[in-house]
Amino acid sequence: MRRWSNPARAMTLAACALFAGCARAEPPQPTPVAEHYRLIADSATYPLMRGLTNAYAESVNPYARFTIEQGAPDRVAERLRSGQVLLGATSLVPPAPGGLKWWLADLALDGVAVIVHADNPIDGLTLNDLRDIFAGARNTWADYGQDALGNIEVAVREAGDGARVVFDRVVMGDQRLTFDALVMPSVETMLNFVTLRPGAIGYTPSASALGQRSGAAGLNVRVKVLALDGVPLTSEKLRSGDYPLARTLNLVSLYEPQGELRNFVAWALGPQGKALIESLGYATFP
Template identity: 30%
Template sequence: MSTVPRFFPVMLVVLFLSGCGKPQHDTLVLTGSSTVAPLISDLAADFEALNPGVRVDVQSGGSSRGLADVRQGTAALGMISRELRSEESGLQAHVIARDGISLLVHARNPVTELSDEQVRRLFRGEIANWQEVTDFDARVSIVHKGEGRATLDVFLAYFALHNRDVKADLIVGENQQGIRSVAGNPGAIGYVSIGSANYEIAQGVPVKGLAIAGVAPDATAIAQGDYPLSRNLNLVTQGELGGLAADFVAYARSPQAHERIQQHFFTPVVNP
């Protein structure tokens, strides 16, 4: 007489089905710059399509977050929109594109360019109305970046401003927040990624970038090295690059990625 329990075949079926769930994926986590994240999200989708079984998780939060997560090992790659500092040892930056920072105003504002001193006075709260600068009667509203954002650091350094001296009406995080804030206030001025700004302008958002030192904020000026407030967009690793992270960085720096980079109004880096 058999001693096998009557429910044993059912147990086998349950065990078999439990092993037939969703297939396991290799996962790559990237965190950091809100400037870089939209581009990387698109590149990640392309990379996944070329590599079945791979999942790429992209999270923004600012360049500082990306650096911290890479150091802590919670992200394989950090997205940053500035150069590494001398004190950020043990990290390696891999350039994937070039961008710049654009001063941004509402499309109704007739101003086309500001001097460095005018920018400083505006952000220090020394100019209260646009009539002091151009033929436009509107109260100046300063849209400023929050701490931990590389765009903030690059902007302050270029215009020789101290963060404590900026009289902000609104503090924002991601570029899209800044763009929406300026689009909703004819008297507002802010600063964001050129790529992010020009992408939204192409979608009809009522904002415009201002020239710096007589140079318009566009990809051509960045590619030619003429735009003064330019920067590299980087993927950062801790230690040597290897494994899935190395494969993704190689893809992001390859000619295959150039069309995506240009779609985001950034400038591809040739032979990085």
């Protein structure tokens, strides 16, 4: 019988050990792939959805990528119906497509904040006062004891905007809007206008006003939020329903979200999401 020499045997054993070590190596792991999701939100919910999606991507799933389109509530419905987006957020639930029902989830509460220049001495108005002002029946601040402010400059949002719909329904009723009203195309332009015009009055989503966020071109926004019928705009008054221009912000889809969007919705409606919603100036449901 042929015997191996000690050097040959040592080399053979080393080769076997090397082969065995290679065999035990961990298999290569697949490279994570970013997943992209397109959402849509109206002007009231856009800052909220941007904050929620950014936080979710940072703390829960760094491979989730969200693009959020902004549009009026009817635009939200159009994009959902076409299937170009799978999830929306809106302050005004649009009519569902024929024969279908929206999947809805209550996301947060906010209010339509009535705003004036920061230096306006008036702290509150009644709904009747607002109706008179926005109808043009009263057009000078002297009617409210503020002669130095001059004429009242009324600013409104465009037809179809969620805040405009709520304001017209609750405040104006069947009263026509004054022809002198100036239409503001965005939240930012509304905030800018009221910041720059001492005699101005307008309205905007509560989170944008209470947060005093920057307006267009980085303008430092300074406005005053008025109490209505003696009720201040606070989270507590929104939850209790005492604030007259409170409204619900909804997540909306044609179908119940699935996959990663379902995970995002569950997180947004859970404790972490609610804490972030409150920090952004919105109110949450009990």
